[in-house]
Amino acid sequence: MSTIRSIDPSTGAEIAVFEEDSEEAVEARLAAAAAAVPQLAELGWDGRARLMRAAADLIESEIDELAGVITAEMGKPIDQSRAEVTKSAYAMRFYADNAEAFLVGRELENPAAVSASAARIRFDPLGVVLAVMPWNYPIWQVVRFAAPALMAGNAGVLKHASNVPQSAVYLGELFTRAGFPEGAFSALLIGSRRVEAVIRDPRVAAVTLTGSEGAGRAIGSAAGDVLKKAVLELGGSDPFIVMPSAQLGDAVAMAVKARTSNNGQACINAKRFIVHEDVYDDFARLFADRMAALVVGNPADPSTQVGPLATESGRKDIEELVEDAREKGASILAGGRRGDSEEGWFYEPTVIADIGPDMRLYQEEAFGPVASLYRVSSLDEALEVANNSPFGLGSAFWSNDESEIARAEREIEAGAVFVNGMTISYPELPFGGIKRSGYGRELSVEGIREFCNLKTVWVA
Incomplete structure (x- = not known):
């Protein structure tokens, strides 16, 4: 197996080395993610919100260690790294507080207009979502996906940028440490060449990417080929x-x-x-x-x-x-x-x-x-x-x-x-672009609904 290295950009020195995950390890994490989806549903809104707040408490209590990892891996000034952790905790609590209201759905006021006794619209989770995330905000970029996805009842699998493996490992363990079901959110230590196989896995329902235009073309093409939902946040000028x-x-x-x-x-x-x-x-x-x-x-x-x-x-x-x-x-x-x-x-x-x-x-x-x-x-x-x-x-x-x-x-x-x-x-405002900056939205009510099935229910 290949190795994934963490290198300090301020010195060029190697600070950590990780072995890539084996095919068996990837299979185990995908199976665990699929198994976690019904467990997340059983937790309900209050249960998921309680665990999300516990995850926010964890990263805040470990802010010194986590900010140090961010700075060491990608070179962000330490005060900005601390601000990134604080912002991530805020987003977790935002979705813990608001997810249910964002996804409550609505009843049709006049169901007789559609020849029904009742009709409603509901938002159901899609299942397992793959997140392909960048190095520039190694905690925030992941949390702004993970918090709404988990609160909606989806499981998440993270493929992080290969130059921030310490951040990936931390995030891969964070939500389990906070009490979420095993597999509800995990990290895959794999290279970019192995991402397409994960997208094509039938247990993966959708994919989100924040990255370069080139990466967006590759991820969007693979997802489109198997007709899976994708959200792409790409470059900007x-x-x-x-x-x-x-x-x-x-x-x-x-x-x-x-x-x-x-x-x-x-x-x-x-x-x-x-x-x-x-x-x-x-x-x-x-x-x-x-x-x-x-x-x-x-x-x-x-x-x-x-x-x-x-x-x-x-x-x-x-x-x-x-x-x-x-x-x-x-x-x-x-x-x-x-x-x-x-x-x-x-x-x-x-x-x-x-x-x-x-x-x-x-x-x-x-x-x-x-x-x-x-x-x-x-x-x-x-x-x-x-x-x-x-x-x-x-x-x-x-x-x-x-x-x-x-x-x-x-x-x-x-x-x-x-x-x-x-x-x-x-977190209160939708985020995303047009043209070659991608499609779809993250954050706010629009972001949490991206990975939901907007389902119509008609009752005779």
């Missing part, structure tokens, strides 16, 4: 539009956070900063200065604001995008090179202007702390540039003009528009 009426200082401060949160490695990071010419020069100067002043270093140090990229290949991808833009005439206003450390996979927070359509950055997602600046002369042009992307995940629009805001809400092609803020996921 989110626009951050700044109009003249915006509070410029606030916009700049939020722009820095929106681009560099999670070391710039989030699908919903703002990546394309589209600024009206009336405020462009001031914005560009302040933004570049603030980006250049960020503290880059050891993510375990609380003073660090930007840590390393999670993988060596990820840094190589960023370097190639920046060099392509530089060679074709772009202006580097800040950064544009590797960090000073000889160890680890650091890259300086970078601001690039004068980007043309012949540059890869114009269409491709930059998964790292690299911001692209665009000067526009009108709202029409801003919206045109924003929508000239194959992606449509999140967006931010900065203005104090109500008519401009109304147009942005209506015309930006994305799954979310955040006005005078930055794109963030909340």
